[in-house]
Ligand SMILES: NC(=O)C1=CN([C@@H]2O[C@H](COP(=O)(O)OP(=O)(O)OC[C@H]3O[C@@H](n4cnc5c(N)ncnc54)[C@H](OP(=O)(O)O)[C@@H]3O)[C@@H](O)[C@H]2O)C=CC1
C-alpha cells in the first residue's frame with residue numbers, strides 16, 4: 001500500500017478518510033435504535049469539527065494511524081484522544097468509550113477485526129516510543145506503520161506473537177478447558193504461545209501435553225485470527241485428535257482450573273446460548289463457549305458440524 005511509504009499521500013488520504021476514536025485504548029461505541037451497539041466510523045471533517053469545538057489544535061488529527069481501507073477504497077484511520085476530556089468527546093460524538101473486552105461481546109462479528117486492529121496499532125505506538133537499543137525517542141511515519149530511531153538506524157514494525165489454539169477430539173467428544181480468569185461457566189479450546197523457533201505443530205503437541213497430559217495423534221490447520229488480548233497475537237487455529245484409548249485428562253500447572261470432555265449434545269446446546277442464563281449475582285450458571293467473534297467458537301462450530309456429518 002503506497003500510503004505506508006508515502007507520507008504526503010497518506011496525509012492527503014487522511015483529509016478525505018474516516019476515523020475510529022479511542023480513549024485510553026477503549027473504542028467509542030454508539031447505541032443502535034434496536035438497543036444494541038455499533039462501531040461509529042467518522043468522516044475526518046466530523047472529527048475536525050469536534051476538535052474545534054473543544055478548542056484543540058487541528059494538528060491532533062495528524063496523529064491518526066492508518067488501519068486499512070474500506071470496501072469503497074476510503075482510507076481508515078484510528079485516533080487516540082486520551083488528551084481530550086472523555087465526557088466531552090462522548091457527548092459531542094453521541095457515544096461511549098467502552099473497554100475492548102466488552103466491545104468484543106457487544107459489536108457484530110464483522111466489526112470486531114477493525115476495532116481490534118485499531119487498538120493493537122495504537123497500543124504498539126504507545127509502547128514503542130523509545131528505541132530499546134539507545135533509549136532515544138523513535139519517530140513514526142505518517143501512516144504509523146513503522147517507527148525509526150534515527151540514532152541507531154533501527155526501524156521498528158508492529159509485531160504479533162504467534163499462538164496455537166487447538167480443539168482436541170477423541171472422535172466422540174471434544175476437550176474444552178477454563179482458566180481461573182474466564183467468566184464463570186465459559187470453557188474454551190486449549191491455547192498457548194509458540195516458543196522461539198518452534199513450528200505450529202511442535203507448539204500444538206507441547207501445549208496439549210503440558211496443559212492436559214495428552215499425546216496428539218493427528219492435527220489439521222483450520223484458520224487464523226488476530227487477537228488483541230493482552231497484546232497482539234496471531235491465533236493459529238487447529239483441530240487435533242487423540243486416541244480414544246488414551247484420553248485420560250491430567251491437568252498440570254496452575255494455568256487451567258478445569259478441563260473436560262464434552263459431548264456433541266452439550267456443545268450444541270452451548271453454541272445456541274448467545275448469552276448464557278445468569279444467577280442473581282449476574283454470573284452465568286451453565287456451560288457456555290466464547291462468542292462467535294472468537295476463533296475458539298469457530299473451531300467448536302466446525303467440530304460440531306463435522307460430528308453431525310459423520
Ligand atoms: N481468540 C480465542 O478464541 C482465544 C484466544 N486465547 C488467547 O490465546 C493466548 C494464549 O493463551 P494462553 O493459554 O494464555 O497461553 P499459554 O498457555 O502459553 O500460557 C500463558 C503464559 O504464557 C506466557 N506468555 C505471555 N505472553 C507471552 C508471549 N508473548 N510469548 C510467550 N509466552 C508468553 C506467560 O507466562 P510466564 O509469564 O510465566 O512466562 C503466560 O502466563 C492468550 O492471549 C489468550 O487470550 C485463548 C483462548 C481462546
Ligand SMILES: [Mg+2]
Nearest residue numbers: 190191192255
Ligand atoms: Mg494455555
